[in-house]
Each structure stands twice: as C-alpha cells, then as structure tokens.
Amino acid sequence: MHVLIIGAAGMIGRKFVERLVRDGRLGDRPIDRLVLADVVAPVAPTGFSGKAETRAVDVSDRAQVKRLVAGRPDVIVHLAAIVSGEAEADFDKGYAINLDGARFLFEEIRQEGLREAYAPRVVNASSIAVFGAPFPDPIPEGFYLTPLTSYGTQKAIGELLLNDYVRKGFFDGLSIRFPTICIRPGKPNAAASGFFSNILREPLAGREAVLPVSEDVRHWHASPRAAVQFLVHAATMDLAPVGPRRALSMPGLSATVGEQIEALRRVAGDKAVKLIRRAPDETIIRIVSGWARELDASRSEALGFRAEKTFDEIIRAHVEDELGGRIG
C-alpha cells in the first residue's frame, strides 16, 4: 500500500509517520511506499522496510499537487495548513494554502480518476475552529459552521468540499476536527493556545511556565497519541456507516486549567505545580474566551474514535512518549 502524507513535517505528521514506520502497515495492509511531503522536505524516516520518499511541496501550486497525486497513493492524509494566527495575519497565504491546497488536492484526485478509475481514501485535517462563539456547551453535532477566523473559514470550506467530492464518488474519506493537542512536545511557542501545554510540559521537565488565564478557563483537549490514533482509524475504518456528513468532531477531554493543574499535582507532585507562575494576559484571556470548551463527539465515538478520559492519562502519555518515563 502507498501512503501519502501532506504536512508530514508538522508535529502530528511526524508522530503519525513514526507510528506507520513502527507498524509497517495501516490496518491489515503492509505499507510498501511512503511519500512524505511538506513545505520543506521532511526528514526521511529511519527503519522503514519499504520505499520512503520525501518531497518539498507548495500545495498552493496545483502542478505540484498534481505530481503528488500522479503516484496514485491508496491513502492520502492531508495535514498541511497555515495555522490560525498566520492565516489571520496573511489573508492571501491562508487562502492559498488552506483553501486552494485542499481544493487542488481533491480536484487532482478527481482528474486522476477521470483518466483511469481511482478512488483513494482521503483523511483531511479540520479543526474546532470551524465553530466560533457564541455556542452552547457542548457544541452539538448539528451546530452550524460559525468560524470567526480565516483559518476556521478555510477549514469549514475544506469540509464542505470533501463532503461533495465524496458524495460524487470521486474518492472516499473524512474530515476530522482535532481538539487542541495537549501536551504538545517541544519548546514553548507564541501561539495563544500554547499555555495549555506549557503549564504541564515545562514543570514536568523541571522548568517554570507562565499561566496567562484564570484556572476556571475550560477547553477541549486530546493527546498527540490520541491524534495519531484518530488518523489511523480514519484511514482504515469502514466508512459506509458514516453517511454523507463526513466532518467529524473528534472525541476529547473537556477540562479546566485548574483540573489540568490538579492532574499535574497527582502525577508530578506539588514541586511541579509550584513552577507555574501566574501572569494574566488580557489579550490571551480575550482570545481564549471565544474558543470551544466542549464538543458533542458522540458520533465519532460511536464510529470507534477514542480519546483520553482524564488529564492524568494525557500527562502520563507525555511522560511515556516524550520523557522516557522520567519526570524532571
């Protein structure tokens, strides 16, 4: 089986590739060809028994997307995106990568199928940013698309396009709406959502972290491990029961910052919690107030998607996967 991952150099992409390389298969089919594409060519995986290729690709250039699809991959996982903050700051770039990129991909698959029968499985990364405040808690499955960012708009459009291409039989697939991924590995970053990870990852490594919001802020989380499992399941599951509505809110854990901190205390003790420094930031407080706090994910759960049920599990997954089991 030939698997193409677009956006393979991002955090979720890298972890998904690691998983595929480790398993050597997707579901019950061995992977013999793995094509990893990103805006800068990803690092080639080590220890993969099949053929691995890495490509630098600009998905807003239709000819480049066409060349990726010309290899007729059996599974295409589309993770490439300009993130929320950058898409908001650079309107043209956000639309070029996030909207045109997805549309070119879907359209080139269709064109390939017009030449010779072809219907790959497509897994398209979407986001809870398709919803914008005000919304009920939890946001129901049937709630309308109310993005308040260009990124959310572009993701919502990608979902609609995928639904239509699937309905017309040009390929099969799903859009999956990721919760905020926590704990993100790596260094603290400037994203407004960064603190959700920072306040756990840094103290677990013995470093100080800044908390810019109050402890009663509630948000919707899943671990990197759960995110990888979402992709594996979406790439292998029976899609017949899904019906025509192909955008699924992934399961997650709705938790307050206070609940995150108490989980940290249970896993790593008071010493870790003391490394969290309160420094309220009005800008971040305002941004975060418009974010989803909880989603109804009963549809995706019924279809076999699973996420963590407690923040203790999320923290332990990080300690196992990123810290070799050791707490700083």
Add this chain to the structure above:
Amino acid sequence: MHVLIIGAAGMIGRKFVERLVRDGRLGDRPIDRLVLADVVAPVAPTGFSGKAETRAVDVSDRAQVKRLVAGRPDVIVHLAAIVSGEAEADFDKGYAINLDGARFLFEEIRQEGLREAYAPRVVNASSIAVFGAPFPDPIPEGFYLTPLTSYGTQKAIGELLLNDYVRKGFFDGLSIRFPTICIRPGKPNAAASGFFSNILREPLAGREAVLPVSEDVRHWHASPRAAVQFLVHAATMDLAPVGPRRALSMPGLSATVGEQIEALRRVAGDKAVKLIRRAPDETIIRIVSGWARELDASRSEALGFRAEKTFDEIIRAHVEDELGGRIG
C-alpha cells in the same frame, strides 16, 4: 449611487431591475448609474433616468469580474448562478460559476480596496439548498450546513467566504437564502421544483398543469415580489445589528400542495382547480422528499424581512403583477 447587478437577466434579477428603475432610488439614495451584467448582456431597461449599462460577463473569468468592480459600485447584488440541476450535471461549470464567481467578486472588491479605500454593500444570493435531509422541521437558525448537492455546497461556501470578508472589513453585506420562488412567471420548465408554480400559474391562465407529487408534500415558498423586497431591504438596511453571522434564511410560507390548491380554489374557483392533472412521478417524488419543508426565519424577520403569510396572497400577487388582475 452606482448599483451593479450580476445575474440581472434571471427572473429575480429582471424583477429587481424593474423595481429599481421604477423607484429611481435604493432606500433614500437616488440611483444615477445602473450596471446590469449577465452571461448574455441583459436587455437595457427603459424609462431609467440615470445611466444604464448592460454587460455580458463570465464570472468565472477573474479579469471580467475585476472590470465590473473597477467601476466601484456602491451596491453589488450577486445573483448569477448555475442552477442546481446543471451544477449537479456539470461539476466543473458549477464550481467555476458558483464558487469561483463569488470568490473572484469578493476578492476583486478587496483588491480594489487595497488600491484605494472601498467598502461597498454586497448582497449575495444563497439558497435553502445549503441544508440537506435529514433535518428538523422547521430547520433552526443554528442548524449546520448539510448540502446534498454541488449547488448547495457552492452556496454554503459562498456564505462562509462572505462572512470572512465582511469580518475582515473588506466590504459589508449579507447572504440571503431564498425560499423556492412561487409563482414563477413564464412557461413551465423542467426543474424538479417547477410543479409548485405550474399548478397555480397554468390554471390561472386557463391551461392544464401536471402535479407529479401527492398533496401532502410540504415546501417553503415566497413570491417574486417578496424576493425583490428581500434584495431591496438587504441592500439598504442597517447591518450593525446582524453581527458576524451574515447568512440569513429569508422568511417564507410553509405550505402543502393541498394548501396551495385550496388557495387556488378560493382565488380562482373550482374551474381552475380542475385543470390540475395528477401524474405521479417517482423521480420527482424522491427528489422533493429531500427538500426543506420549513425554516426558522425569526432572525431575518427580526431584522425586517417580510414574506407572504398565506398562499392566497402569493396567488393574488401573481394575478396583479403578471396577469394584469385578470384570471384565466
């Protein structure tokens, strides 16, 4: 004031132009320039005191859209579309006209504004086809976008794009979701929805009409007169109270075919009703079963949009506007 109407040669476009020419103004501002565009140049209006121009335009050609916008109209009413059946049959054409056309328009307005401050009022025609079965009756304001046609997908994407361009301040405007327009003037056509108008228009003119569905079929209607009033109101109303969710389901009348027929009987007598011939058509029955039966339009009603409350009113509007007050 300069008004541009794209799709001015269609049924609603023609009636809207007639209204503007008759009024000579839009709200409290006189119209001094009227640009009427369509895929074939519309007929120039007679009796207009200002400057009227007609243009043949392919909205899927960005350069042509750019030239329309370069005139810096104060109000742009975008009605041009490939209709549902054709967009379903010709995938490329539907996306080119309905998606690219809307996007080129919004983007050329933005580009014009980047050259020199410019923020026209845009009224974008959308459709209840953004919803697809199954849905509750009435379909709530907050129901998600579930199109089951390429046309509905393209209209939903147009709504999302408009929301984002308005949110970013590139122009101000609304998308308005028209109910099925009834009674459509003219000849019976092959559209699956044609019978809703045929069974009234033809008997009112003394001609036979075919009813392909049962009398308990319920649907969502507004008259051509109401549709024109929606456009006038959308082009002139204060948009501040609308907020960021700029797609509005227009008010309409939810009625069964049986209720339509009883209204015909009250207005035009048994003689007219006897001209309706039952000829069940399984294809049309199946198509119509997936259509919206009623929408919650309380938001647009609160914003001042109005439609007919009875089918008697809808029929009388047709008799006055199309038949010079005379029945068959």
